[in-house]
Amino acid sequence: MASANDPASGFPLQSLPYCSFLSSQDGNAHLGVGIGSFLLDLSKLGQVGLLHSLNAETQSACAAPQLNSLMRCGPAAWSTLRQLLIKLLKEDASSKHQSKIEPLLIPTKDLQFFKPIVVGNYTDFYASIHHATNVGRLFRPDQPLLPNYKWLPIGYHGRASSLVIGGGIRRPHGQIRLTGQESPAFGPTKQLDYELEVAAYIGTGNSLGEPIPIAKAAQHIFGLSLLNDWSARDIQSWEYQPLGPFLGKSFATSISPWVVPTEALSAFRVPSSIRPSGDPEPLSYLSNAASEDAGGIDLTLEVFLSTARMRETSLAPVRLSEGNLCNLYWTFPQMIAHHTSNGCNLIEGDVIASGTVSGPHPGSEGCLLEITRRGASPIQLPNGETRAFLEDADEIILNGFCEREGFPRVSLGECRGTVLPAHGAS
Numbered sequence: 001m002a003s004a005n006d007p008a009s010g011f012p013l014q015s016l017p018y019c020s021f022l023s024s025q026d027g028n029a030h031l032g033v034g035i036g037s038f039l040l041d042l043s044k045l046g047q048v049g050l051l052h053s054l055n056a057e058t059q060s061a062c063a064a065p066q067l068n069s070l071m072r073c074g075p076a077a078w079s080t081l082r083q084l085l086i087k088l089l090k091e092d093a094s095s096k097h098q099s100k101i102e103p104l105l106i107p108t109k110d111l112q113f114f115k116p117i118v119v120g121n122y123t124d125f126y127a128s129i130h131h132a133t134n135v136g137r138l139f140r141p142d143q144p145l146l147p148n149y150k151w152l153p154i155g156y157h158g159r160a161s162s163l164v165i166g167g168g169i170r171r172p173h174g175q176i177r178l179t180g181q182e183s184p185a186f187g188p189t190k191q192l193d194y195e196l197e198v199a200a201y202i203g204t205g206n207s208l209g210e211p212i213p214i215a216k217a218a219q220h221i222f223g224l225s226l227l228n229d230w231s232a233r234d235i236q237s238w239e240y241q242p243l244g245p246f247l248g249k250s251f252a253t254s255i256s257p258w259v260v261p262t263e264a265l266s267a268f269r270v271p272s273s274i275r276p277s278g279d280p281e282p283l284s285y286l287s288n289a290a291s292e293d294a295g296g297i298d299l300t301l302e303v304f305l306s307t308a309r310m311r312e313t314s315l316a317p318v319r320l321s322e323g324n325l326c327n328l329y330w331t332f333p334q335m336i337a338h339h340t341s342n343g344c345n346l347i348e349g350d351v352i353a354s355g356t357v358s359g360p361h362p363g364s365e366g367c368l369l370e371i372t373r374r375g376a377s378p379i380q381l382p383n384g385e386t387r388a389f390l391e392d393a394d395e396i397i398l399n400g401f402c403e404r405e406g407f408p409r410v411s412l413g414e415c416r417g418t419v420l421p422a423h424g425a426s
């Protein structure tokens with residue numbers, strides 16, 4: 001298929017990301033696989049008999065509306081299905097299957113997507129040392145990084161119920177205490193921010209009481225998506241001590257509709273260690289040669305902003321930053337090993353989020369809190385508008401893609417969300 005080789009689509013044969021979409025034929029959610037600018041309906045693929053080489057469990061998982069059943073089948077089944085899909089789609093131009101596959105391909109444009117996975121739990125980490133340092137400096141210029149940072153991946157338990165795909169994000173109300181005032185007031189946040197993050201979906205979990213060893217942690221990841229951890233900074237800064245983030249985060253978190261399988265990213269693995277010499281070696285339960293040699297992913301991440309006025313005048317979204325996932329201090333396998341080290345059980349579909357991904361250079365900061373230094377240095381947009389934090393009707397678009405000489409570009413798709421006015425706002 002020509003569009004599979006179009007570098008702009010980012011969904012080549014080597015990628016084949018999964019999604020859940022509204023089928024116009026029966027009005028139900030179906031699993032789909034992205035190929036070029038099209039989508040292959042997985043449940044229909046089974047109906048025309050092209051999945052018969054798979055075991056019964058995997059075949060029935062392909063007919064489910066979301067990915068959880070397939071996740072439970074385990075890494076060997078994920079790989080077998082993927083190899084079959086590559087074979088079927090590779091052959092489509094000339095093979096005997098062409099007549100069966102072609103009617104199952106749907107243009108991706110304008111499809112309605114659902115959450116690809118039923119997510120039971122969402123944990124947000126803080127794995128970018130550049131983000132931690134930049135934010136820490138705003139609050140503690142003398143000691144930006146707290147003493148535990150280089151010893152353990154910091155995280156907190158978020159809300160899975162408010163994970164959403166696309167659409168509007170209602171500006172939340174909360175308690176806000178303005179500088180110099182003794183008492184807080186309750187009202188809409190004036191410091192609404194985004195956070196550029198990557199989500200790793202747990203494919204197979206662990207039993208309660210049985211930690212996942214670092215050497216096996218990577219096998220538990222089904223795939224990656226983009227994630228925007230919307231944050232109300234004024235609510236957050238008043239409420240977060242001593243127990244951490246709460247209502248300043250839990251009002252909404254956006255995920256992208258596509259899940260890129262980990263196998264599709266293998267060509268883009270890079271050494272993870274950005275630890276300068278002199279930093280402490282990770283304790284043994286967080287240390288593994290394979291994880292360190294190839295625990296990072298060379299994944300470019302971008303944030304775009306489109307304001308209402310830009311859309312009215314047909315201006316393209318403006319890029320706010322560009323970073324890379326390889327700059328994380330802690331890898332996903334380390335986050336998983338740490339998360340389960342006390343025996344806590346992860347289950348299929350759980351979201352492990354990286355935390356805001358920021359890089360070492362100006363222009364690679366993954367949220368407005370860092371870019372505008374908590375609003376002190378608003379950004380100038382090309383049309384003359386300025387932003388310290390997000391305004392109503394602002395749309396944030398996250399992008400992620402892997403590029404490497406000799407390999408087709410692999411995209412994570414887009415993660416979009418638009419700010420809606422607070423309830424009661426005129």
Ligand code: MN
Binds near residue numbers: 197229355356
């Ligand atoms: Mn976050």
